[in-house]
Amino acid sequence: MLCWFRNRRRRRLRAQPLPRAWWEAIDRHAPAVACLTPEERRRLGEIVRVLLDEKYFEGCQGLEVTDEMRVVIAAQAALPVLNRPGWDYPGLRSILIYPTAYRVRTRDEEGPAGIVTEENEVRLGEAWAEGSLVLSWEDILEDGANPDDGWNTIIHEFAHLIDGYSGDIDGLPPLAGADTKAWSGIVNEAYERHTKEVDAGRPTLIDAYGATDPAEFFAVVTELFFERPLVMRDEHPDLYEQFALFYAQDPAARCERT
Ligand SMILES: [Zn+2]
Incomplete structure (x- = not known):
């Protein structure tokens, strides 16, 4: 009944x-x-309407959330799921927006002899499996002003949520109906190559942060796929093809048309 409503x-x-x-x-x-x-803008607009209605946008550290903030976040969250009905972040309840990059105190209790280490870290955004996602408005504005750097905090964090649809945020998103073998072979090989290049200190098109682990690799490549699709297709055609199949869209072809 709830579903019907x-x-x-x-x-x-x-x-x-x-x-x-x-x-x-x-x-x-x-x-x-x-x-x-x-036509795609019309469909994006539909997803934006639903996200604005169903997700709670909350300002932190005194930030007053405006329509502009909500709409700019929702539109970029909608982009990866444009052709994937049902992937519109059903488990996400709230989006917390900080005015700038925020500091968090992390606790690591896994040290030897029960030693607890705590550190202060600056974060630009993060996705939590429990249903909330944290973003920095200052970084969102910076991402928007630099479309060619391949960085997009919003797309990065929402990519983690999509990754988590398979159960864990581990770089292996749900591949129902897709060629899992092709995906695993190509994506794992690209990840291995990327970590080697980063370790060797060589410059890479894919951001070095992607070498952290397969989950960050998936999120960082998703940013590149939507922000610099032409360059990614040129340099990593096989990887690009897998992401185009996964997201059911071809942003490079779209850019060429306009
Ligand atoms: Zn991440």
Whole structure:
């Protein structure tokens, strides 16, 4: 019954096109969305409406959340799931927005003899399996102003959520219906090569942070796939093809058309 109500509510929401001011905010701060066709923009707008309705956006450290913030975040969250109905972050309840990169105190209790180490870390964003996701508005603005650097905090964090649909955030996302063998072979090989290059101190197109572990590799490659698809397709054609199949979209072809 709940499902029926939700579907009816969603149908009503989807029928409402986004106001022009929202599209202006998206075009200003979310360049990865710029190449979409009018039909894709319409569908993106539908997902944005649903995310704004069903997710709770909360400002932290006194930040007042504006429509612009909510819309810019929702539009970039919607991009990876544009052609994957049902992947619209069902387990996510709230998005916490900090004004700038935030400090967290992490506790590591796994040291020898029960020693607890604590450290202060600066974080730009993080995804929690429990249903909330943390972002820094300052970094979102910086990402929007630098579309060619391949960095996109929002896409990165939401990619972790998609990765987690298979049960764990481990770099192996749900591959139902896809060629798991091809994915594992190509993605694992690219990850191994990437870690070797990073260890050797060589410059890489894929951000060095991707060498942290397979989960970060998946998130970092997703950022590159949506931010610099043409360059990624040139340099890593096999990897690009796997991501295009996985996300069911071809952003490089889209960029060439515009
Ligand atoms: Zn990450």
